[in-house]
Amino acid sequence: MAPKADKLAQNIDSIKSFLRRKLATYPELNEVIEKIKYIEKTLSEKKLTLQIISNNETLNQALFDLISNYSEFTQTYQIKYDLTPSSPLPISPQIKNTLTLKRLIVDSTEIIEEYILEKDHNYLIGRCPENPIFLDSNIYQGISWKHAEINPIENKQGEIRWQITDLNSSNGTFINGEKLNGSTILNNSDTITLAYPELKANIPCFEISQESINFSENINNEYQYIIDCDLLLLILDNNNLSHNEKEFLVNLDISFLSKVFIIVDFAEESHVNLEETNTNLENQINSLNIEYKIELFFLKLKAFYQEEGQENLSRIEQKNQDKFIKALSNIIKRQPENILAKRLTAKLNPLVSPLEQILIQEDEELKEKIKESQDKLTKITQKNWKEITKNAISNVKEEKDKFFKQIKSDLAQAKNSVLDNFSKRSIVGKIQNFVDELQPTIFKKQGQPHVKLLPVYGDINADLNEVLIKFTTNSVEKWALKEWDKIINHYNHGGLNDLLKRVYTYVDVIPDLFSESPFSHPAELDIANNFLISFMGIESEVRHKQVSMGGYIMKTLRANMMQIMMMATMLLAILGQKMGKNEIFGQLSQWFQRFPFLLGLAVFALIFFLTNSYNQDNNLKLEEAEDKLKKEVNTYYQSLSKNLIEKVIQDINLALEYEANRIDSALERVQETYGEYISETEKQQVIIKANLESLKEKEKNLSKEIIEFKKLANT
Numbered sequence: 001m002a003p004k005a006d007k008l009a010q011n012i013d014s015i016k017s018f019l020r021r022k023l024a025t026y027p028e029l030n031e032v033i034e035k036i037k038y039i040e041k042t043l044s045e046k047k048l049t050l051q052i053i054s055n056n057e058t059l060n061q062a063l064f065d066l067i068s069n070y071s072e073f074t075q076t077y078q079i080k081y082d083l084t085p086s087s088p089l090p091i092s093p094q095i096k097n098t099l100t101l102k103r104l105i106v107d108s109t110e111i112i113e114e115y116i117l118e119k120d121h122n123y124l125i126g127r128c129p130e131n132p133i134f135l136d137s138n139i140y141q142g143i144s145w146k147h148a149e150i151n152p153i154e155n156k157q158g159e160i161r162w163q164i165t166d167l168n169s170s171n172g173t174f175i176n177g178e179k180l181n182g183s184t185i186l187n188n189s190d191t192i193t194l195a196y197p198e199l200k201a202n203i204p205c206f207e208i209s210q211e212s213i214n215f216s217e218n219i220n221n222e223y224q225y226i227i228d229c230d231l232l233l234l235i236l237d238n239n240n241l242s243h244n245e246k247e248f249l250v251n252l253d254i255s256f257l258s259k260v261f262i263i264v265d266f267a268e269e270s271h272v273n274l275e276e277t278n279t280n281l282e283n284q285i286n287s288l289n290i291e292y293k294i295e296l297f298f299l300k301l302k303a304f305y306q307e308e309g310q311e312n313l314s315r316i317e318q319k320n321q322d323k324f325i326k327a328l329s330n331i332i333k334r335q336p337e338n339i340l341a342k343r344l345t346a347k348l349n350p351l352v353s354p355l356e357q358i359l360i361q362e363d364e365e366l367k368e369k370i371k372e373s374q375d376k377l378t379k380i381t382q383k384n385w386k387e388i389t390k391n392a393i394s395n396v397k398e399e400k401d402k403f404f405k406q407i408k409s410d411l412a413q414a415k416n417s418v419l420d421n422f423s424k425r426s427i428v429g430k431i432q433n434f435v436d437e438l439q440p441t442i443f444k445k446q447g448q449p450h451v452k453l454l455p456v457y458g459d460i461n462a463d464l465n466e467v468l469i470k471f472t473t474n475s476v477e478k479w480a481l482k483e484w485d486k487i488i489n490h491y492n493h494g495g496l497n498d499l500l501k502r503v504y505t506y507v508d509v510i511p512d513l514f515s516e517s518p519f520s521h522p523a524e525l526d527i528a529n530n531f532l533i534s535f536m537g538i539e540s541e542v543r544h545k546q547v548s549m550g551g552y553i554m555k556t557l558r559a560n561m562m563q564i565m566m567m568a569t570m571l572l573a574i575l576g577q578k579m580g581k582n583e584i585f586g587q588l589s590q591w592f593q594r595f596p597f598l599l600g601l602a603v604f605a606l607i608f609f610l611t612n613s614y615n616q617d618n619n620l621k622l623e624e625a626e627d628k629l630k631k632e633v634n635t636y637y638q639s640l641s642k643n644l645i646e647k648v649i650q651d652i653n654l655a656l657e658y659e660a661n662r663i664d665s666a667l668e669r670v671q672e673t674y675g676e677y678i679s680e681t682e683k684q685q686v687i688i689k690a691n692l693e694s695l696k697e698k699e700k701n702l703s704k705e706i707i708e709f710k711k712l713a714n715t
Contacts, residue, residue, distance in 0.1 A: 005337035052081035054235035062305035087251035122151040142195025144169040171195035256343040266298035389674040440626040484525040
């Protein structure tokens, strides 16, 4: 076999072997392999293809008969003849729009399905099983029943563009990470994600791609069949090229051709000047400005289609025929396998060259996957999450301990302030003021006078304990709720609410780990149970021991008689008279007889004195009873308020302990979440590293394949 043909055979064998290795990845290569097998078979037959064409079927048959008379040609040439075909019209490439559904699986993006978009169809996307593009809710999250729609739109130039519309979905439609409002026209390589701005696990991702497809290989198969030859023989039935023949020669694809002959049906008896005809045809051919070489031959074909023997040929006609036969013989003698190899190589290249693009694309995709894996690995490993999360937890604990320690100090100060005996604003001060404003009232009870404390304008039948208990409990409850509000919103730079916000910022160090704060809002303070008990109260009335006027006078006279006599004696002594008791009374009797008005005056003075003294004594006893009652009531309710404050403080401390425990529980959940994330991250690192090594190994092997393939394609 000739060197070129032998090299082609080796090349074909290597290409077939290479393609078989890629069949598992690209099943469509099986069709290419079959075509290459046909080329291989043609090469092994070692026959050149000689194509005869003309506008006259009879001339074709005549030339076929002429060539077939030579056994060397029938053994070496595959001879076929056809009418001259029309040149193929230029065909505009068509656009193929493909919608590719992808999903993130572990650390790589896998193609799930491809949808070829047809211009007369609309494509609903969603969970509805009847949608043209159905998304299973067991696989994908956040997808609405009818989530979005893709439909064709024709622009002013008559081009079909594809428009996507969000159908008021619950979680939205995103184009290249931007949320879609209404509708938009899709462009080549646009990425569509549903329910989330970017591709992540359980989130569907679509990519639209546009591919220009040229169907010229499938058009005008007749023309392609005719030009698939080594030698092309065009027969002219007159001395001029027709329009169709000129057009054919101008547009002739000579990729496969090694020789082009023009055969002129010529007979010497036609009295046509051969030299002039030759010159005329050469001028016509030159005027076509074609780049390939054409050889002219003049043959008397009538001798064959009129079944006349070669003995009827003139000397010139025989000479022309011999020249033509020699030209065909020379082709055979000069290693025809090389000519065949040229055509078959030209047929092989279009089959093989797209495969290089497949490999290059595969290599680019592999490099992109390697880059994605490296980026993911860098993103995962660029931060020491163990140390970061440990510091975050430590900061939260430190901030929490500091806050509750300060709250206890503030609460102790608030307790001291609310129980301050010297402050009018304290609860004990308010109770003191309330008791001081009570008014004593005397009333009869079982025939005996009693003293009772009542609020100003109070009803005599009112229960002072009920009033004071309500006043005390309301005051304590109001203070407790106000104090809890300060703990929640004000103490220590914003209270407990602000603490929860701060600690969330501490733990929210890993993006998208927490959809919401793990630290829940503080609970309401429940102190109502402290005021539901039945309080004993204190006696708010006392019996008023008041004597009668007569009894008071007799008691007073008996108690003061000696003092009266001593005063009289002293008075008389001052006057210089010494008298006994009887003399004094006798002397007074004489004065009262001489001056009777003095007796009335003395009696009036005595009655006035005794009455005034009686009233003063009663008022003094009433004040004493009032003071005693107020002191006892004040002491009791101040003690009650202190007792209630202590219970409320216990409740507040229990509530604070509960909130501290809730923070600790939330921290435990945070630590568990951190641990799961870090564990999963470490697993991902192992997987990504393993995949990265695998991808790099694939890239290395693919690079070798590309180099090997380029060598095969260039030989």
